[in-house]
Amino acid sequence: MRALYGVHLLASALAAPIALTGCLGPASEPSAALRVERIESSRDGVPYLVRGELGQVADPAVLDDALHAHDALAGVLPAIAYTLGAPAAELRAIRSERDALGMTHVRLAQHKNGLRVVGGDAIVHLDAGGVVREVNGSIRDRELPAAPSIAAADAERAAVADGEEPGVAVGSELTYLVSNRDGELYLAWEVAVSTRGDGGIDDLVYVDALTGAVVDRHPQVFTLKNRVIRNGGGGVFPVANAPTLGSETAPPTDAVALAAFASIGTTYDCYQALYHRDSYDNQSAQLSAQVHVVFQDNTGQTSPNNAVWSSQSRMMAYGDGDGTRMKPLAYGFDVTAHELTHAVTSSTANLVYQNESGALNEAMSDIMAAVCEAWKDKAVSAATWQVGEEIWTPATPGDALRYMDSPSKDGQSPDYYPERYTGTQDNGGVHLNSGLANLSFYLVAAGGKHPRSKTAYTVPGIGIDKAGAIYHRALTTKFTANSNMAQARTLLEQAAQELYPGSCARTSVGLAWATIGVGAAPSDAAPPKVAITSPATGAQVASGFQVQVDASDDQCIQKVELLVDGAVAQTLTSAPFTFATDAALAEGKHTVEVKAYDTLNQATANTTITVRRNGTGGIDNNGTGDHGNSGNGTATGGGELTGGCDAGGHSGAGLLLGLALLELVLLRRR
Numbered sequence: 001m002r003a004l005y006g007v008h009l010l011a012s013a014l015a016a017p018i019a020l021t022g023c024l025g026p027a028s029e030p031s032a033a034l035r036v037e038r039i040e041s042s043r044d045g046v047p048y049l050v051r052g053e054l055g056q057v058a059d060p061a062v063l064d065d066a067l068h069a070h071d072a073l074a075g076v077l078p079a080i081a082y083t084l085g086a087p088a089a090e091l092r093a094i095r096s097e098r099d100a101l102g103m104t105h106v107r108l109a110q111h112k113n114g115l116r117v118v119g120g121d122a123i124v125h126l127d128a129g130g131v132v133r134e135v136n137g138s139i140r141d142r143e144l145p146a147a148p149s150i151a152a153a154d155a156e157r158a159a160v161a162d163g164e165e166p167g168v169a170v171g172s173e174l175t176y177l178v179s180n181r182d183g184e185l186y187l188a189w190e191v192a193v194s195t196r197g198d199g200g201i202d203d204l205v206y207v208d209a210l211t212g213a214v215v216d217r218h219p220q221v222f223t224l225k226n227r228v229i230r231n232g233g234g235g236v237f238p239v240a241n242a243p244t245l246g247s248e249t250a251p252p253t254d255a256v257a258l259a260a261f262a263s264i265g266t267t268y269d270c271y272q273a274l275y276h277r278d279s280y281d282n283q284s285a286q287l288s289a290q291v292h293v294v295f296q297d298n299t300g301q302t303s304p305n306n307a308v309w310s311s312q313s314r315m316m317a318y319g320d321g322d323g324t325r326m327k328p329l330a331y332g333f334d335v336t337a338h339e340l341t342h343a344v345t346s347s348t349a350n351l352v353y354q355n356e357s358g359a360l361n362e363a364m365s366d367i368m369a370a371v372c373e374a375w376k377d378k379a380v381s382a383a384t385w386q387v388g389e390e391i392w393t394p395a396t397p398g399d400a401l402r403y404m405d406s407p408s409k410d411g412q413s414p415d416y417y418p419e420r421y422t423g424t425q426d427n428g429g430v431h432l433n434s435g436l437a438n439l440s441f442y443l444v445a446a447g448g449k450h451p452r453s454k455t456a457y458t459v460p461g462i463g464i465d466k467a468g469a470i471y472h473r474a475l476t477t478k479f480t481a482n483s484n485m486a487q488a489r490t491l492l493e494q495a496a497q498e499l500y501p502g503s504c505a506r507t508s509v510g511l512a513w514a515t516i517g518v519g520a521a522p523s524d525a526a527p528p529k530v531a532i533t534s535p536a537t538g539a540q541v542a543s544g545f546q547v548q549v550d551a552s553d554d555q556c557i558q559k560v561e562l563l564v565d566g567a568v569a570q571t572l573t574s575a576p577f578t579f580a581t582d583a584a585l586a587e588g589k590h591t592v593e594v595k596a597y598d599t600l601n602q603a604t605a606n607t608t609i610t611v612r613r614n615g616t617g618g619i620d621n622n623g624t625g626d627h628g629n630s631g632n633g634t635a636t637g638g639g640e641l642t643g644g645c646d647a648g649g650h651s652g653a654g655l656l657l658g659l660a661l662l663e664l665v666l667l668r669r670r
Contacts, residue, residue: 034079040490042138044183048487049136050083051494060130063104069096073106073124076132084122084139086110091122091139097477100276101498102128105477110139112176113146118190118206118218119178119352119481136491138482140178140185148174148187148209155189155212159205162214165298167195167202177206179216180352180482186215195298200238200312219353219427220311236302237293237317238310245291256330257291260318263336264289270337270372271344274465275472280343287340289316291330307332309339311346325393332391333376337369344368349479356484358430363437364475366404370441371468380464385442405442406451407435415439416454417485417517436485436516441471443512450515457515460558460599462500462508470496470509489513504556504599511599527601528553530560530594537607544583545611551577551596551603563593587611 035053042048055076062068070093073080081088095107103125110120122137148155156169170192177188188206195202206216235242246252252261264287271277279285294302295317304319307329316339318330329335342365345351351361366387374380383389386400393399400410407413413435414420420436421429439451445468447461470492478491489510496505510522534548535541551560562570562579570579577594593606 034083036083040487042183042487046085046140046183047083048138049134049490049494051134054083054132054135055079057126057130057132060104060126060128063096063106063126063130064098069093069104069106080108080122080124080132080135081139083135084137086120086139086141090117090120090141097282099473099477103133103477103498108137110176110178112141112144115146115175115187116173117176117178117185118188119180120176120185121350121480123478123480125477134494136478136480136487138178138183138480140183142185144176144185144187145210146187148189150189150207150209150212152189155207155209156191158207158212158214159189159191159193162205162217163193163195163203165195167193167298170194170201174209175206177216178482179206180218180354180357181216183482184215186210188215217354219358234292234294234304234320236296237290237308238313238315239290239293242290254291256318256320256328259328260289260291260316260330260336263330263333264316264340266333266376267337267340267372270375274371274375274468275476277344277476280340281347285314287316288314289318291318291328292320293317294319305329307335307339309342311343314343316340321391321394323394326391327394329391332388334366334369334373334387334389335391337372338365338387341365341368345475348476349483350481351479351483352481353427353430355428355430356433357482358427359433360437360479360483360485360488362430362434363441364471366402366434366438367441367471368468368475370404371464371472374464380446384464385446402431402435402438404435404438405446407439408452410435415450415452415516419517436518437488439516440489440509440512440518441467443515444470444508447508454517455515457511457521458599459512459515460504460508460556462503462505466500466505469499470505473499485513485518489518504558507555507599521600522555524555524598524600526554527603528557528596528598530596530603530605532592532594532605532607535592535607535609538609539607540610540612543581543585543587543611545581545609547579547581547592547594549577549579549594549596549605551575551594553596553598555598558597558599560597561595563595565590566593585611 036050037052039047040049057063057072057076059072062072073093077088077091081091090110090112091108092111093106094109096104098104106124106126108122108124110117120139122135122139124132125134127133152172156172160167160169172189172191175188175190177186179186186206187209189209191205191207192201193203193205194200201220203220204218205214207213208215245254245257246261252258268279268287279287294304295306296302304321305326306319308317310317316336318328321327321329342361345361345364351357353361369387370384374384385403385405387402387404389400392401402413403409407415413432415435417436421432423429426432443459445461445464447459449458473495474488474492478495479488483491492509493506496509499505507522513519514521528551530549530551532547533550535545547562549560551557559571559573560577561568564581564585569581572579589608589610591606591608593604596603
């Protein structure tokens, strides 16, 4: 059960392909060398991402379902397992999905000695030709027995005793666990603990089956405002045998029910239109909800200030609010979009709802709610970046529960990773720290600087549509259960490169995360190359003349400015960089200057021309460029930038620029 809010109580890049030689883990080395281009490793040195040419599937057509995908991957599983440091026999394909780019993403689950490995998952990414291009995940392996030393009953008692609230164990299962707390592999009892009278599962508690120590806790119930106690007038969720108020063919007439009905439908339409996703599970799952409910805490008291997605019941639930803190939650569109994104997350990445993975879980719900709100409104506004503004404190206009563009505005959420919350409350800061990823998304979409100037970078915005596609792709095809903030940055950069090769998207993502303090800025020491190709220095031109510019960069061009006599006259952000000057420009000599900017540097070229009212422009030679560097590039500790964008390439400029392009290409090949 996941809800919108919670109480806030408070690797390295390889430059060239290599052949792996037995350094990645205990699994058997594959017989054929792997062409590895990039490896990213967790703090313990275990790879979580490997990219290159990692094997070839003979028949890519059979990858469309998990059963056949597992068989098809049999020939390359040893290599895949080797890159992640686990025996191939432990990996099983459980889900396969082909995307709009023609890539197939096969999700693997780890099993050891016949037991599930909770948190042990990986994703294999294959291109349209069946070549394994990337593998990422959180697989762990070490020698552990298969039989427990601690009895299930003892583990259940330990799990219940570990909780802050009185509860009961409602079941247990022996598993292995990759702990979200320390990344270690354990033989553990998974104990389902309930603190409610209805027997619903609040937490899955993991007790070391060899020592009896509690090694992890995965929350399963996430309430809107924990411990905000109000006496509601409806039934306690989930209400058994609740009567139907409306359906697809007979919409409800009750105002609150109709609001929920409409928002659920619009959220479905958003995911379908933008990402071709058919319901939260991409398999036409029914979208159901209960309204006019209250939520009971462990003391038996109830509150209407809540909205949840229940993974157990597979439905939405809305409280009616108390009229002071909240009004009926069904009236907030982003409430519904947020909760249904929790359902998408549960069906894909299944991010563990604690610590950094939990903060990513919460942030992805805020992010996709913002994307769908902008899609619904057909515009981005200040409200796009507010969370819960439609239902929060109805007597106070203009406020919101969270602010994606400036998280600290709520008075408690960090906006800079070194200042993140590191305590144990709020499940390790899942709501508090969600503002970090929220801010990264805002910067990728809208561009700009850190709202409190914690860093000096300026992020080039790429728009909410592209930003949403990148974050959705990472969530549904790259994130795994224990993904943390640093891994999220790497995987988002990969998603950006796949969706928008040759653009500024990847640079924007990397720089946004550097801006919030996750890693260094993408390395960008080289300034752009810029030249005025027309008019030439000394040329006589007619008023209203055009200025044609070639601009390129090893990563991307953020913008090119035209200055006439020192004043900015026009700015372009994409090629072709052809500027029209003011027809009223006075006769006589003028200095024409252009400045090309990448994310951290700038370059300048200038020419001096003479304007004649009735004259014609004669082009004698190309303008000369004076390259300047106005920023500092810092190498990224665990990443690389490949491809980048070349705005001076003029791919859409047409045949008229052909000769200039040819000259540029030949110069680059020298």
